[in-house]
Amino acid sequence: MYIHNYSMFVSPPVDDISFYKQEINRYTNLKFRRANKFVLLSLAGAWQCAHGRAIQPDTAVYLTTENGNLGDTETVLDQIYHKREFPMPYNFINTMSNTASFYVAQSFDIVGRNLTFSSKQLSFERGLELLRSDMGAGVVKDALFGGVDEGSFSKSQFEAKYERSFYDYHMIEGSCWLLIKAENTGALGEITAVESFGSLRPTMDWLKRQRFARPLILSFGLLIDDGQKKSFGKAVPHEAQFDYIHSCGYFDSATACGVSGFFDRYEKACLVHINKDFRGQFMVVAVEKY
Amino acid sequence: MKGSLDQKLKNEIKALIIESCELDIELSQIDDDCPLFSPKSDLGLDSIDALQISIAIQNTYGIAIRDSKQMRRVVKSVNTFADFLQPE
Amino acid sequence: MADSRIYIRGKAVNCALGNDVQTVTDSMKAGRIQVADVPLSLIDVGYSRPYFRLPRNDSEHLHNSRVYYYNVLFNTIEEAIADAGLKPHEIRELPVFFGSTSNDIPIYEDAYQTSRHVLSQTASGYGNIANEIAGHFDLKAGCYTFTTACTSSANGIIFAAGMIAQGFIKRALVVGYDLFSNLGFYGFEALKLISPTPCKPFDKNREGIIMGEGCGAIILDSKSKASNDFYYLGGANICDTYSVTTHNPEGGLIAAAIHEALASAGMGPGQIDVVKAHGTGSYQNDLTEGKGMNQAFENQVPPLTCLKPFIGHTVGACGVIEMILFTEAVKSGFVPPTPGFKDVDDEINIEPLTQPLSIQTGTFLLNYFGFGGNCVSLVVSNKPDPMADRL
Numbered sequence: 001m002y003i004h005n006y007s008m009f010v011s012p013p014v015d016d017i018s019f020y021k022q023e024i025n026r027y028t029n030l031k032f033r034r035a036n037k038f039v040l041l042s043l044a045g046a047w048q049c050a051h052g053r054a055i056q057p058d059t060a061v062y063l064t065t066e067n068g069n070l071g072d073t074e075t076v077l078d079q080i081y082h083k084r085e086f087p088m089p090y091n092f093i094n095t096m097s098n099t100a101s102f103y104v105a106q107s108f109d110i111v112g113r114n115l116t117f118s119s120k121q122l123s124f125e126r127g128l129e130l131l132r133s134d135m136g137a138g139v140v141k142d143a144l145f146g147g148v149d150e151g152s153f154s155k156s157q158f159e160a161k162y163e164r165s166f167y168d169y170h171m172i173e174g175s176c177w178l179l180i181k182a183e184n185t186g187a188l189g190e191i192t193a194v195e196s197f198g199s200l201r202p203t204m205d206w207l208k209r210q211r212f213a214r215p216l217i218l219s220f221g222l223l224i225d226d227g228q229k230k231s232f233g234k235a236v237p238h239e240a241q242f243d244y245i246h247s248c249g250y251f252d253s254a255t256a257c258g259v260s261g262f263f264d265r266y267e268k269a270c271l272v273h274i275n276k277d278f279r280g281q282f283m284v285v286a287v288e289k290y
Numbered sequence: 291m292k293g294s295l296d297q298k299l300k301n302e303i304k305a306l307i308i309e310s311c312e313l314d315i316e317l318s319q320i321d322d323d324c325p326l327f328s329p330k331s332d333l334g335l336d337s338i339d340a341l342q343i344s345i346a347i348q349n350t351y352g353i354a355i356r357d358s359k360q361m362r363r364v365v366k367s368v369n370t371f372a373d374f375l376q377p378e
Numbered sequence: 379m380a381d382s383r384i385y386i387r388g389k390a391v392n393c394a395l396g397n398d399v400q401t402v403t404d405s406m407k408a409g410r411i412q413v414a415d416v417p418l419s420l421i422d423v424g425y426s427r428p429y430f431r432l433p434r435n436d437s438e439h440l441h442n443s444r445v446y447y448y449n450v451l452f453n454t455i456e457e458a459i460a461d462a463g464l465k466p467h468e469i470r471e472l473p474v475f476f477g478s479t480s481n482d483i484p485i486y487e488d489a490y491q492t493s494r495h496v497l498s499q500t501a502s503g504y505g506n507i508a509n510e511i512a513g514h515f516d517l518k519a520g521c522y523t524f525t526t527a528c529t530s531s532a533n534g535i536i537f538a539a540g541m542i543a544q545g546f547i548k549r550a551l552v553v554g555y556d557l558f559s560n561l562g563f564y565g566f567e568a569l570k571l572i573s574p575t576p577c578k579p580f581d582k583n584r585e586g587i588i589m590g591e592g593c594g595a596i597i598l599d600s601k602s603k604a605s606n607d608f609y610y611l612g613g614a615n616i617c618d619t620y621s622v623t624t625h626n627p628e629g630g631l632i633a634a635a636i637h638e639a640l641a642s643a644g645m646g647p648g649q650i651d652v653v654k655a656h657g658t659g660s661y662q663n664d665l666t667e668g669k670g671m672n673q674a675f676e677n678q679v680p681p682l683t684c685l686k687p688f689i690g691h692t693v694g695a696c697g698v699i700e701m702i703l704f705t706e707a708v709k710s711g712f713v714p715p716t717p718g719f720k721d722v723d724d725e726i727n728i729e730p731l732t733q734p735l736s737i738q739t740g741t742f743l744l745n746y747f748g749f750g751g752n753c754v755s756l757v758v759s760n761k762p763d764p765m766a767d768r769l
Contacts, residue, residue: 033312034338034622061617066503068525073483073561074498080564081490084421085349088310089341092565096479097504098526098750099622105751106619111631114617114752115533118523120505126522133540139642157499198518252503279512281520338623345568354423357585358570358661 001128001135001180002187003287007049008260009041010174010248013151020044027051030107034090035099038069042100042148043107045175049144050108053179059142060112060134061101064127066149066252068097068116104144113140121223121277123147124255125285128194135182146177147256162222172249176256188263192270193286200228203274203282207235213270213288215239219258221275222250232274242271259287293372294322303347303371310346311339322368340365351375383609384539385602386758387549388462390454391702393592393689394430398457403706406688406714407734413576413588413690418567420560427572430590430690431558444485450593451507451555452514458551458595459515463603468549472597473519475538475552476508477531479694484557511553519547525694528656528748529615530554531594532697535756536613538598549599554698558591562693569623571660578718579657579684580664580728587658590690594699606739608705611757611764612643618751625666625747632670632753636743639755640674643741647675649764650757651740652713654704655730656747657684658691667747668726680743683731687717697746697754704744705758711738 009023020040024032027047032040042063072094076087093099098116105114113134119126124147134140151173155166184190193210197203218238220229222245233241242265244258251257255275262271271287293299304317307326313333320326320333326343327335344355344365353375355361364374390398394412395405405411417426432450459469481504489496508521524533531554538550556562566572566589573586598610616638618631625632640647656667671679685700692699707714716730741759 066505067501068504070498074495076561076565077487077490077497078494080420080560081487082494083349086345086421086568087561087565088345088349089338089568092561092568093338093622093749095561095565096525096527096749098752101526102617102619102622102750102752105617106622109619111616111619111634113615114526114750115615116525116750118504118525119521120503120509120523122520123505126520129520129541129546130522130537133537133544133546136544137540139540152498154499161502196520277509279509279518281518336621338621341569344570355570356425357574361570 001132001191002184003178003189003191004181004187005049005053005179006260006263007045007177008257008264009045009048009176010172010257013173028107032103035103036069036072036094038071038097038150039094039100039103041150041173041175042104042146045146045148045177046104046144049177049179055108055110056142057110058112059108059110059144060140061104061110061114062127062131062143062145063101063104063116064123064147064253065097065116065118066123067152069094070150070152100148122275122281122283124253125194125275125283128191128285129196131180132194141183142181144177145180146175147253148175149173149252151251169245170249172251174251174253174257176253176260178259189287189289191285191287193284195284197282199280200282203284204231204235207232207284212272212286215269217242217262217266217269217271219244219271219273221255223276224274236272262287263289292378293376294369296372296376299376300368300372303368306346306350307343310342311335320368324367326365326367347371382543384542384598384600385607385609386596386705387599387601387603387607388458388597389595389702390457390461391592391594391699392432392450392454393692393699394432394590395689397433399702399706402703403710406703406707407712409717411688411717416563418564420564427567427574428588429558429563430588432591447482447485447557448510450557451511454593455511455515455551455553455595458597462597462599464597469515470518472517472549472551473547474508474511474517474521475534475550476511476522477524477534477554477694477697478507478556479527479530480556480559480562481525482507483561484559487560526748526752527750528693529697529746529752529754530694532746532754532756533615535610535697535701536615536754539610539613542598542600549597551595551597552698553595554695555593556591556693556695563589573659576718577659577687579655579659579686579716580668580723580726580730581719582721582723584659584661584664587660588690590692592689592692592695592699594695594702596698596702606709606760608758608760611645611759612639613754613756614638614642615752615754618753620751622751623749624662625751625753627666629666629669629673632666632747633673635753635755636670636674639743639757643757645741645757649741650680650743651737652735652742653680653682654700654742654744655682655684656745657686659686663747665726667745668728672727679728681731681735682728683713684716701744701758704742708737708740708760711736713737
């Protein structure tokens with residue numbers, strides 16, 4: 001899986017959706033009259049990623065997200081339960097988050113596989129497993145692969161979900177995409193590993209057996225605690241750690257930002273990103289930038 | 291008065307179309323008799339917009355368009371909308 | 379070839395026809411259809427619409443507590459696992475592929491009677507239900523959640539089968555689940571898609587969709603349990619970018635999805651014995667699906683049926699549920715006719731079965747289309763050698 005481009009559209013949460021429309025209009029004159037914030041956020045990152053690249057008509061879209069659209073779901077429930085009115089069609093249609101992956105496909109006029117996908121805390125990594133399977137089978141050659149989430153956390157919600165102090169993090173929202181191809185000509189880099197483990201021990205054992213390219217940059221997902229970071233640091237000799245969550249901010253598709261951020265910041269290096277979910281499943285993604 | 295003869299009502303309907311479909315145009319740019327959802331129209335509206343407008347009408351005037359066949363008849367133009375809301 | 383097959387090794391279903399496979403199959407055979415009348419009482423409109431509800435106790439009527447939501451889900455999965463006869467270590471290794479349109483919205487809706495913003499403050503992501511499944515059954519593998527509207531669990535099947543075929547996993551639990559939600563019920567009514575009269579897909583006088591709720595679970599495995607188990611042969615997912623709610627009226631992308639599914643199964647159009655249409659009964663779906671099928675099969679569409687008149691449109695769950703209903707009917711010797719169908723619509727020219735078709739084995743095409751342009755077609759078979767009668 002070769003990475004041909006990347007995008008990193010991240011910002012503090014903005015209520016006025018014209019902000020996202022302006023961002024999209026830097027790359028295309030298309031108008032998205034009926035789109036909501038989640039759709040526009042998705043489009044902004046996808047168009048930034050596709051900029052200057054030829055997008056083939058059979059390109060697939062994998063939109064990975066933890067929460068998808070929340071705004072219109074709230075609006076529709078408010079219309080039904082509080083205004084006691086029929087939901088407005090625009091709002092209702094946008095409650096289905098795959099409208100975002102649809103508008104990405106429509107705006108590029110691409111008919112390949114189209115997916116809105118989620119996996120608690122590991123949406124980006126699990127989505128890559130699906131893409132690897134599709135590329136292995138030869139059913140997908142090119143893909144726009146994104147991690148998109150709105151910045152929707154309140155303090156109490158964040159702390160209840162992650163048992164971490166809200167004030168230790170800077171909350172952002174983001175739409176970070178990779179243009180991934182089976183073809184290597186012209187690639188900026190490649191995904192060299194996507195591995196899943198049922199617990200910590202086999203993750204360590206696997207990592208110790210690998211000979212990653214150097215210099216090696218190590219990074220971690222939100223749920224990897226300090227003790228585990230230390231152990232991984234020892235197990236994987238590395239030149240630097242890339243704390244993208246602190247340098248860029250946190251949103252629920254932060255892994256996507258970690259990979260794009262690595263491409264943005266490093267040259268001729270290898271990123272090893274380690275993440276885990278609440279069930280103690282570990283995933284490692286290794287990416288090389290040429 | 292038949293709705294299609296009631297200019298005030300028709301202006302209300304136009305304002306509702308512009309607002310509910312998030313259009314960036316003036317009232318005068320919508321012709322009373324022009325088919326709203328045909329490719330001939332400059333408005334660029336489609337069947338989803340027709341639904342959006344019919345729900346906006348329903349929520350504003352409390353008059354329900356019950357099925358899609360009736361909807362297709364009602365949403366043709368500002369005049370047909372007006373006559374539906376105010377038959378006489 | 380035989381070694382690389384992906385079998386439906388176990389299955390369980392809960393839908394308006396009943397909550398076990400035998401009852402559901404018997405009800406289809408007998409044409410026992412039960413549809414409820416649900417008033418749109420949250421809005422002062424004074425009318426009701428039909429809806430296919432799960433068989434429930436009175437106390438559970440119209441009320442989706444968290445407990446009820448997870449009872450239906452876990453009971454169905456437990457039965458599917460038992461039906462597959464999985465050993466404890468095989469269960470522990472099961473990845474979960476979950477597809478739904480409403481996800482856990484039904485759990486949170488009641489709270490909106492008195493509060494606001496419940497979902498955004500308490501729900502914890504689309505992936506949460508699959509995570510709960512893994513926790514409940516103590517599964518130590520990956521969770522994959524598909525939210526592609528009406529094709530959600532059909533995509534679950536495609537991707538689970540793809541990962542098994544590529545050797546990344548040995549077997550998979552694929553679940554399609556949608557429970558009644560006011561969001562969906564009022565939303566589809568707002569789109570003028572719900573039929574006031576019985577759902578009759580492809581009929582000239584069709585008036586729309588009737589929605590339904592249900593849960594279906596299958597275990598896909600490279601090992602079969604019984605000699606007549608169905609196996610997955612191929613599938614396709616492509617995006618029709620014509621419109622977010624409807625497909626291209628010429629049906630070209632639907633035809634392309636069918637072609638791609640057939641090609642991935644190594645089959646030609648002539649080898650399909652029966653088609654299970656998506657057949658929602660909406661004006662647009664039936665028109666575009668009909669045109670797409672006539673293109674793909676060069677106007678020689680095989681015998682065809684629709685299952686939504688039995689159980690309603692179970693939205694994201696219909697991928698798995700309708701696969702179970704269809705394959706189990708065939709295993710017991712028949713393909714059910716499409717209830718309610720009477721008059722051919724000349725604009726579409728598709729004539730579903732009006733009488734049961736006797737058949738024990740065959741190769742079948744299953745169609746699923748939905749919002750967001752998603753077009754999914756699957757090919758399944760229970761023939762010992764699907765290539766035997768290849769021309």
